[in-house]
Amino acid sequence: MLTTYPNPAFLWRVGALLTTAGVIAxxxxxxxxxxxxxxxxxxxxxxxxAAHYTIYNGLSLLLISLHPRFSTHRFAGPAIATGGFIFxxxxxxxxxxxxxxxxxxxxxxxxxxxxxxxxxxxxx
Numbered sequence: 242m243l244t245t246y247p248n249p250a251f252l253w254r255v256g257a258l259l260t261t262a263g264v265i266a267x268x269x270x271x272x273x274x275x276x277x278x279x280x281x282x283x284x285x286x287x288x289x290x291a292a293h294y295t296i297y298n299g300l301s302l303l304l305i306s307l308h309p310r311f312s313t314h315r316f317a318g319p320a321i322a323t324g325g326f327i328f329x330x331x332x333x334x335x336x337x338x339x340x341x342x343x344x345x346x347x348x349x350x351x352x353x354x355x356x357x358x359x360x361x362x363x364x365x
Contacts, residue, residue, distance in 0.1 A: 247319055249312035255322050256302030263295030266333065274336075284336045291332035298325030298356065311363055320359030327352025 270288040274280055298321055305311050305318055312318075331349040334342040 246313045246315045249306040252302050252306035252312060252318045252322075255318075256299045256304075256306060258299070259295050259302065259322070259325065260299030263292050263297075263299055263329075266295060266329075267292035277337075280336075287332050288336050291329040291336075294325060294356075295329045298322065298329075301360075305363075314362065317359045317362045320355050320362065322359075324352045324355030324357070324359055328356055 267289070270285060270292055274285065274288055301321060302318060305314075305321070328349055329352075331342075331345040331352060334345050335349075
């Protein structure tokens with residue numbers, strides 16, 4: 242059955258996947274990323290930010306999926322998931338190869354704005 246809003250099970254799965262991806266990214270950042278040539282302390286910090294936000298958004302989606310009202314909110318969950326993915330994945334791409342992915346730089350704040358809009362929509 243096709244619905245016009247996300248269902249709680251979908252949000253739960255997306256939240257679990259984002260949290261897992263954030264933990265994996267954090268582990269790679271702590272152990273494997275430092276071995277790559279050209280990685281600076283600023284790159285490590287940016288990577289950590291991306292990993293942390295991926296975990297925060299994943300955990301948030303897990304919680305939202307349990308809420309009786311917000312688990313079917315038409316905007317909040319999808320905006321948090323999409324915005325968080327765009328925000329974090331563009332940072333990761335820029336850390337791994339800034340020259341190749343420099344066009345993604347201006348997209349990062351758009352992902353952040355969408356993520357923020359998703360959280361704000363929970364207040365109304």
